[in-house]
Amino acid sequence: xxxxxxxxxxxxxxxxxxxxxxxxxxxxxxxxxxxxxxxxxxxxxxxxxxxxxxxxxxxxxxxxxxxxxxxxxxxxxxxxxxxxxxxxxxxxxxxxxxxxxxxxxxxxxxxxxxxxxxxxxxxxxxxxxxxxxxxxxxxxxxxxxxxxxxxxxxxxxxxxxxxxxxxxxxxxxxxxxxxxxxxxxxxxxxxxxxxxxxxxxxxxxxxxxxxxxxxxxxxxxxxxxxxxxxxxxxxxxxxxxxxxxxxxxxxxxxxxxxxxxxxxxxxxxxxxxxxxxxxxxxxxxxxxxxxx
Amino acid sequence: xxxxxxxxxxxxxxxxxxxxxxxxxxxxxxxxxxxxxxxxxxxxxxxxxxxxxxxxxxxxxxxxxxxxxxxxxxxxxxxxxxxxxxxxxxxxxxxxxxxxxxxxxxxxxxxxxxxxxxxxxxxxxxxxxxxxxxxxxxxxxxxxxxxxxxxxxxxxxxxxxxxxxxxxxxxxxxxxxxxxxxxxxxxxxxxxxxxxxxxxxxxxxxxxxxxxxxxxxxxxxxxxxxxxxxxxxxxxxxxxxxxxxxxxxxxxxxxxxxxxxxxxxxxxxxxxxxxxxxx
Numbered sequence: 001x002x003x004x005x006x007x008x009x010x011x012x013x014x015x016x017x018x019x020x021x022x023x024x025x026x027x028x029x030x031x032x033x034x035x036x037x038x039x040x041x042x043x044x045x046x047x048x049x050x051x052x053x054x055x056x057x058x059x060x061x062x063x064x065x066x067x068x069x070x071x072x073x074x075x076x077x078x079x080x081x082x083x084x085x086x087x088x089x090x091x092x093x094x095x096x097x098x099x100x101x102x103x104x105x106x107x108x109x110x111x112x113x114x115x116x117x118x119x120x121x122x123x124x125x126x127x128x129x130x131x132x133x134x135x136x137x138x139x140x141x142x143x144x145x146x147x148x149x150x151x152x153x154x155x156x157x158x159x160x161x162x163x164x165x166x167x168x169x170x171x172x173x174x175x176x177x178x179x180x181x182x183x184x185x186x187x188x189x190x191x192x193x194x195x196x197x198x199x200x201x202x203x204x205x206x207x208x209x210x211x212x213x214x215x216x217x218x219x220x221x222x223x224x225x226x227x228x229x230x231x232x233x234x235x236x237x238x239x240x241x242x243x244x245x246x247x248x249x250x251x252x253x254x255x256x257x258x259x260x261x262x263x264x265x266x267x268x269x270x271x272x273x274x275x276x277x278x279x280x281x282x283x284x285x286x287x288x289x290x291x292x
Numbered sequence: 293x294x295x296x297x298x299x300x301x302x303x304x305x306x307x308x309x310x311x312x313x314x315x316x317x318x319x320x321x322x323x324x325x326x327x328x329x330x331x332x333x334x335x336x337x338x339x340x341x342x343x344x345x346x347x348x349x350x351x352x353x354x355x356x357x358x359x360x361x362x363x364x365x366x367x368x369x370x371x372x373x374x375x376x377x378x379x380x381x382x383x384x385x386x387x388x389x390x391x392x393x394x395x396x397x398x399x400x401x402x403x404x405x406x407x408x409x410x411x412x413x414x415x416x417x418x419x420x421x422x423x424x425x426x427x428x429x430x431x432x433x434x435x436x437x438x439x440x441x442x443x444x445x446x447x448x449x450x451x452x453x454x455x456x457x458x459x460x461x462x463x464x465x466x467x468x469x470x471x472x473x474x475x476x477x478x479x480x481x482x483x484x485x486x487x488x489x490x491x492x493x494x495x496x497x498x499x500x501x502x503x504x505x506x507x508x509x510x511x512x513x514x515x516x517x518x519x520x521x522x523x524x525x526x527x528x529x530x531x532x533x534x535x536x537x538x539x540x541x542x543x544x545x546x547x548x549x550x551x552x553x554x555x556x557x558x559x560x561x562x563x564x565x566x567x568x569x570x571x
Contacts, residue, residue: 027378031377031378032378033378033381033382035498079545079549080545083549084548084549084552087552089324089377089378090319090324090381090501090505091505091548091552094501094502094505094544094548095544095545095548095549097498097502097544098541098542098544098545098548099541099545100541101537101538101540101541101544102537102538102541102542104537105534105535105537105538105541106538108534109534109535109538217494221385221389221494224382224385225386228379228382257397259393259396259397259403259404260393260397262389262390262392262393262396263390263393263394263397266386266387266389266390266393267386267390269382269383269386270371270383270386270387270390273375273379273382273383273386274371274374274375274383277374277375277379
């Protein structure tokens with residue numbers, strides 16, 4: 001029972017990890033909270049569903065969901081972020097909110113507001129591991145998450161694009177003076193952010209075999225907490241914080257009633273913000289965000 | 293006689309205006325609150341408790357709930373001093389979600405099934421409060437205290453160096469904003485005569501912020517424009533049926549792109565009120 005909860009928590013946490021990373025790529029580098037990420041995640045899930053419904057295999061669905069969300073993420077960057085980059089931080093945040101409203105409305109009109117469901121036998125293969133019963137889909141979710149985080153970590157830490165990303169995060173002006181194309185870096189941040197959100201959407205909706213247009217709202221907010229707890233400056237922060245929150249949540253539901261989980265998660269987030277604003281894995285640098 | 297449809301919209305505008313002003317005074321010090329729906333919820337539950345369980349008059353209940361919320365605002369404001377910019381905004385978001393979640397578990401007042409029993413109030417009563425609070429904010433805007441608030445907004449370090457007590461100003465703004473939001477909550481509860489924790493979630497907090505920014509965050513009158521637009525725009529777009537929210541999103545982005553300072557700013561306000569020169 002305990003182990004089973006642990007596995008369920010890990011699966012949920014893996015999805016939090018991906019969305020938190022999607023948030024932190026934009027937030028850590030540009031200090032902008034992209035409120036449309038929850039809806040990119042939701043959109044990725046619907047695209048994945050549609051592709052599976054056309055009897056394509058899972059990797060195709062994953063790729064399609066990621067591509068769809070990434071394209072939209074780039075559109076958001078071009079329309080909602082770039083023209084407002086010099087405005088106070090609250091302004092681009094609200095223009096991304098505009099996109100979130102549009103996406104939710106469009107998806108509701110296209111696919112309906114009722115939950116879509118997959119035939120339950122589709123991804124229902126399970127393996128028994130001792131006393132623990134693990135769905136194959138759960139393994140896929142966790143495996144894909146670890147792989148994606150590793151790829152993002154490699155890009156951020158080892159490639160020249162990653163160096164440019166980190167340079168812009170440190171100081172936009174200095175990076176520009178050193179010849180970094182800030183526009184291109186911003187585009188890359190939004191692109192990767194969209195890819196991750198889309199992947200998370202496909203994975204979680206296939207895992208639950210159900211999706212609604214409102215799935216992004218709740219999980220999106222929770223992922224912001226995960227991002228803060230892990231720290232916006234370290235890629236691996238989200239990999240620790242995601243499963244941590246997933247497990248905490250599953251255990252509070254199991255032993256404390258489902259109602260108090262938000263209290264626990266957001267309480268933990270505020271505690272981290274006050275005691276360790278750089279996050280669990282953040283460096284020594286105190287993050288002093290720019291003015292709102 | 294006004295139709296109930298328009299009366300309902302006007303009541304919504306009045307309540308939203310008060311909530312918008314609660315974000316406006318906090319934002320005037322450069323602090324973005326994404327959790328004012330939490331203060332609204334606190335005010336709403338306290339005021340409802342006082343009128344329903346203890347049969348207190350509503351006006352007294354509103355004042356008490358505002359005082360209680362402002363205490364909590366000050367308690368929240370102190371740790372918030374450690375945080376800046378978007379991190380402060382995220383912390384207030386967490387506070388708002390915690391308050392919502394607290395009332396979800398607060399079975400004494402209905403928990404997730406909500407709370408009712410309040411007496412319905414008139415539209416005039418809502419607008420009396422809205423106009424009163426708007427007047428107070430307008431007077432505040434013409435005071436020296438407001439210059440100090442704006443100084444903290446523009447450059448906190450410089451404001452501290454010229455001898456302003458930035459701690460008092462920032463925490464005080466949180467306390468005042470929380471009190472205003474609480475009154476919006478009390479009026480909301482006694483207008484709809486039913487409340488549930490979901491009324492006071494992130495979406496409500498973001499509505500306040502949206503109204504401030506759309507209307508214009510540098511003048512108090514912007515809150516009136518923002519609150520009015522936020523309620524009326526979706527109504528005007530009703531002819532689009534299922535697509536009206538998408539159209540609303542498009543319009544929102546367009547306004548932000550074309551007028552990032554909000555619809556109303558000082559030059560426009562001066563033109564509209566036939567005033568010349570700076571004030």
